[in-house]
Amino acid sequence: MNSLKLTGEYGEDRATKKVEFLRRAGWGEGSINPMQADASMRTYDSVYIDRPSGVRSAILMDAHPAYDLRTREFLLFTRILREYGFSAPEIYCEDQENGFVLLEHLGAGLFTNVIKENSCDIRDIYRYAVDLLLELSILSKEIKSDVISSSLAIESGSSFNMYYSEEEYYREIDLFPRWWLAIDGGCKGETSSSLLEDFRTLASQLCKIAAINQDCLVLRDYHADNLLLLEDRVGIANVGLLDYQDAVFGHYIYDLVSLLQDARYDIGKELEDDMINYYLSRAIGRGIVNSHEEFRAMYHIYGFQRNLKIIGVFVRLSRVYEKHNYINMIPRVWSYVNERNIVGCPGEMDDLVAIVKKYAATDIEWIINT
Numbered sequence: 001m002n003s004l005k006l007t008g009e010y011g012e013d014r015a016t017k018k019v020e021f022l023r024r025a026g027w028g029e030g031s032i033n034p035m036q037a038d039a040s041m042r043t044y045d046s047v048y049i050d051r052p053s054g055v056r057s058a059i060l061m062d063a064h065p066a067y068d069l070r071t072r073e074f075l076l077f078t079r080i081l082r083e084y085g086f087s088a089p090e091i092y093c094e095d096q097e098n099g100f101v102l103l104e105h106l107g108a109g110l111f112t113n114v115i116k117e118n119s120c121d122i123r124d125i126y127r128y129a130v131d132l133l134l135e136l137s138i139l140s141k142e143i144k145s146d147v148i149s150s151s152l153a154i155e156s157g158s159s160f161n162m163y164y165s166e167e168e169y170y171r172e173i174d175l176f177p178r179w180w181l182a183i184d185g186g187c188k189g190e191t192s193s194s195l196l197e198d199f200r201t202l203a204s205q206l207c208k209i210a211a212i213n214q215d216c217l218v219l220r221d222y223h224a225d226n227l228l229l230l231e232d233r234v235g236i237a238n239v240g241l242l243d244y245q246d247a248v249f250g251h252y253i254y255d256l257v258s259l260l261q262d263a264r265y266d267i268g269k270e271l272e273d274d275m276i277n278y279y280l281s282r283a284i285g286r287g288i289v290n291s292h293e294e295f296r297a298m299y300h301i302y303g304f305q306r307n308l309k310i311i312g313v314f315v316r317l318s319r320v321y322e323k324h325n326y327i328n329m330i331p332r333v334w335s336y337v338n339e340r341n342i343v344g345c346p347g348e349m350d351d352l353v354a355i356v357k358k359y360a361a362t363d364i365e366w367i368i369n370t
Helices: 014-024 071-083 111-117 122-148 151-159 166-173 175-187 193-210 253-260 269-286 292-321 324-344 347-359 365-369
Strands: 031-034 043-051 054-062 091-095 100-104 216-218 227-229 239-241 248-250
Touching (some): 014 054, 071 091, 071 100, 071 151, 111 122, 122 216, 122 239, 122 248, 122 269, 166 292, 175 292, 175 347, 253 269, 253 292, 269 292, 269 324, 292 324, 292 347, 292 365
Antiparallel strands (some): 031 043, 043 054, 054 100, 091 100
16 A cells, blocks of 8 residues: 655545545545555556455545645546546546545546557557547637636636647746757757746747637646556546546547647557548538648647647656656657658747757756756
8 A cells, every 4th residue: 555654734644544544435445455656746656445246446546745746637537527428437436634535446448558459449549539639629618618607717717728828838838949859959068048038038028829729628737657447438538537527628629639749659651640530530520620631730839839838748757756767758749849740830930949949858867867
C-alpha cells in the first residue's frame, strides 16, 4: 500500500486515511494494490473485494489536498461526460476534503496494451478515438452550457479557468526556454538573455494564434495511455476515458494532435496521415472544419506548441522529481517537432522555428549529468 507522509498542515499518514475512506465506501475488506504512477502528484491503487456475486474491482485515486490536483474539476467533467454518453468511469464514492475518489475500473484494455498485444487492428482503435473527438466537437456547445451553469463554476466565479487562454498556452510553451534552452544552451555556452527574450516574444505571437478558438471541450491528455478499448460497449462509449481533470474549452484540433503525436508511443507518419484524412473526411461535412489548408496549418501550430511544452515538462520531471524515465521519450517528441511540425508550420513562424531548430537535439544525457 502506498503511504504519503508530509509535514505541516497535511502531515497525516495517508495510508490511514485511505483505509478509513475505503471503509466508509463499503470497500474496507478489499485488497489494495499500488498502480504505476503517472506524471502528476496523484497516485492510484486497484482495489479488489469479494462479493456474493463475485470479485469486484475499483480504482482508488489519491489526489492529496496539499497539491492543486483539480479533484473538483475531475468530478464535474466525469459527471458531464457520462451524461453525454462518454465512458468516463462511474464515481462510486468521493471525499473531496481529503482528496480520495473511488472509481469504476474500466479494465485492462489500455490502447497501449492493445497495441503491444497486437490484438486489434491499430487503425480500428484509432478510428474509434477519432470518432469520439468528432462527437465531442458536435456536443461541446451543450457541454459548455452545462459547465457554465455548474455549481463549481458559479461558486468559483472568475477563478474558475474553463478556457484554453493565450496566457495558458504561453505558460506551457515557456517551459521550453526555462528547462531546455536555458540548460542546454548554457552547457554550450550560447544561452543569453536576448535569446530567451527573442524566443518568448515570438512564442507569444504563436499563443495569440492558438487561442483564437475556445469552442470545443479539450481533454488535453488524449493519448494511448489514457484511452481504453471497451469491446462490450458501442459507439462513442467503446473508448474509455482517463485523466481529463485539466479539461478546458479550446480548439478542436488540440486533442487530435495529442492522440497522433503521442510522446509515449511511436505514431508512424503513415498512421498519422491516415487518421488526419479520416478526421477530415468526416469533419468537413459536419461543419467542424472549414478547409483542409486551415486545418493543417493549425494542426502543426498546436503540435509545435504542445511538443515544446512536453520537452520542457520531461526535463523538469527528471531534474526536479528524479523521474528519469521521461527523458527517454524526448527524442521521440523532437522527431515530431523536426520532421512534422516545423515542416507544416506557416511562414510567419519562421523566426521562432529557426531558434528551435538550432537547439534541437537527441542527446539527452546532459539532462541528468549537468
